Amino acid sequence: MATNIVSLLNDLIExxxxxxxxxxxxAEDAHDGQLKTLFLSRAEDCARGARELQxxxxxxxxxxxxxxxMSGALHRGWLDVKSAVTDRSDHEILAECEKGEDVAKKRYHNxxxxxxxxxxxxxxxxxxxGVLQNHDRVRDLRNQYAEVRH
Incomplete structure (x- = not known):
């Protein structure tokens, strides 16, 4: 049983x-300073969560x-963010982050x-x-940025 739990936790670490x-x-690609700060904070939350699970x-x-x-990144929707060109809009970046959080939600739920x-x-x-709160925050920001697009 412990082996299954370790495997499951290692998936969550990944x-x-x-x-x-x-x-x-x-954070690197975002144009808005507040978004950069939010993304850096989320990255630190993810790192902290991984350390706790480790x-x-x-x-x-x-x-x-x-x-x-890399296969995990592909499945989690992050590959698009990683390969994003630097002129992507903040709305597009938020949409990619939301995809990644969708997958994280599913993983934790499972x-x-x-x-x-x-x-x-x-x-x-x-x-x-925490994943649920972050997902909703990113979704709300994505919606907000969609409204300000021209």
Whole structure:
């Protein structure tokens, strides 16, 4: 059972690492200063979440995932952000971030469908709540930026 949990947590670590990379790229490409700050903050949240999950995996006696993956990035919708040309609009960047957060939401939701020990479940649930809040924030900003496009 612990092997399944370690594997599941390593998938979430990969998801967090991919999110961190995606948000760093989004911060680099964003034009609006407030968006740059938001994306950098989100990247740090993703990094913090990954570190927390790595600690849990080690506590379970497993080997924690240390990196995101290119295949993971592709599946998570971050590849478009990573390969974005620098003249993309902030609205387009936000739309790509929302895709990445959609996948993170699904990953965390699926993880919570599993039979997890209560201490592990509480970490995953708390991080899932953060993912939901971030998704909604990015979606709302995307909508806001859609309204100001010409």
């Amino acid at each position: 998801t967090s690492k991919d999110g961190e990379k995606g948000f760093l790229k989004a 600690d849990v995996v080690q506590g379970l006696g497993g080997k924690p995932e240390m990196h995101g993956s 993880a919570l469908e599993e039979d997890l020990p209560s201490d592990v479940r509480s970490v995953v649930e708390r991080q899932y709540q």
